[in-house]
Amino acid sequence: MPKCTNKTCCRPLNFLFYGSTSLSGVLFLDEMPEFSRRSLEILRQPLEDKVIRIARTTGTYEFPANFMLCAAMNPCPCGFYPDMNQCRCTAGEVAHYLGKISQPLLDRIDLCAEAAPVDFSQISSKKTGESSCDIRKRVETVREIQKLRFSGESIRFNGEMGKNHIDKYCYVSESAQKLLERAFKKIRFSARSYHRILKVARTIADMDGSEKIESRHAGEAISYRAFDKKYWS
Structure with missing residues (x-):
């Protein structure tokens, strides 16, 4: 439930403007390094604590922010790193691009997977995978x-x-x-x-x-x- 330290300033309709209707939803960031580092760093606290805290002159507000973060990115601006035969980026450009994502933010992401390039035989194949x-x-x-494991706990899932x-x-x-x-x-x-x-x-x-x-x-x-x-x- 939303909480604040100044009860006179908290009105139920105000909570809607802070995304409380998206609770337990999915936040998908496409081309993650294209976001500013400041915007990405703001995600660290809600990813860890599952709440957003906002300080105002009228009080400090706490809103629920339990969401699943999914993100996609290229390994460099041109998309071919570390294949140096095709990558057109300088070492500095790659470092700046990846530097948008800090180690503390990476620590808060449970699964990181690399998608290998797809060749023509895979694209043209009629073989189907798991449905x-x-x-x-x-x-x-x-x-x-x-559910059975955590039936007596305040949580529901391993995560x-x-x-x-x-x-x-x-x-x-x-x-x-x-x-x-x-x-x-x-x-x-x-x-x-x-x-x-x-x-x-x-x-x-x-x-x-x-x-x-x-x-x-x-x-x-x-x-x-x-x-x-x-x-x-």
């Missing part, structure tokens, strides 16, 4: 697993887990723990990234029907964090 209907069934199965929930529900096998330790030493991800890796690994394990997070689940979750080290290291 949306089948994917939906898998997602619904995993959602039911999480909402705090540290206490992670300690309670993310059972990590010995082999997965060793893999996480090696990755931590090599990639040097932050504590925030580590906890997000565990939440993603918990979901991958759920999809695999596994009570424990095994090394294959941890490895896949780590791969979604290694992307930012490739371009922002």
